[in-house]
Amino acid sequence: MKTRDAVSLISKIKEKTSRFILTEMATQGIHDLATSHGDIIYALYNHQRLTMAEIAHNIRKDKSTVTALVDKLVRTGYVVKDRDAADSRIVYVTLTAKGEALQPVFEEISQRMLDTFYTGITDEEKQEMLRILIKIHDNF
Template sequence: MKTTDIISLISKIRDNANRFIVNEMDSWGVKGLAPSHGDIIFALLKNEKMTMNELARKIGKDKSTITALVNKLINQDYVQKTRDTEDNRVVFVTLTKKGRKLEPMFNKVSEDLLSTVYRNISQDEREELLKTLEKIKNNF
């Protein structure tokens, strides 16, 4: 493999991971969500409520993209928006009951994804891979 193929390889890994996630969600009966929706739900499972700006920073998307993703999740009753009682300009996003019910699925899909990703890769190789990928990311 040529070293110039790294971006193509990373792109293919991302595509495969996204396909894996969508297929797993389908098997749980969760339809119509993309992995980027899952990023928001996963963040909210870890943090009870977040502003749009916090979500944007957490998952690495711009605020307009987050707004569109959150609106779709609202339409599917997975999340809701509420205004801060002290500062009406601040809008929080929180999970609904339906959204919180996704936690077991998210935990299992995440576990299965990581198991697939790291199959036949030693702990030392994992650590070195993460260091290298972090360096590549920081180069940008």
């Protein structure tokens, strides 16, 4: 396989996984979120309260992108923002009950995606793929 073919294939896999997630969310009645919103919500499942800078670091997006994504999550009722009492420059983001209610749905979608992703792949192949992906990641 040529390097260009591999890059194209990686791009196609990313596109297909995004489409899979969006289709699964639509099946669950979730029409007001993009996959990048899910990244923020997932980060908040792991940390109940994060600053905007922490979210940007966790999901590897710049702060301006995170601000736009969080603002939409606020408008749709999934998160709330509040300023730090001691330093008003710091903005915290927390899930609302509506956002917390998505956790079992997100977990189910995630499991279905992993099941699809790993269909026909042995445990040894999974380990090898992970080893290679870590190497590629570390190269950047």
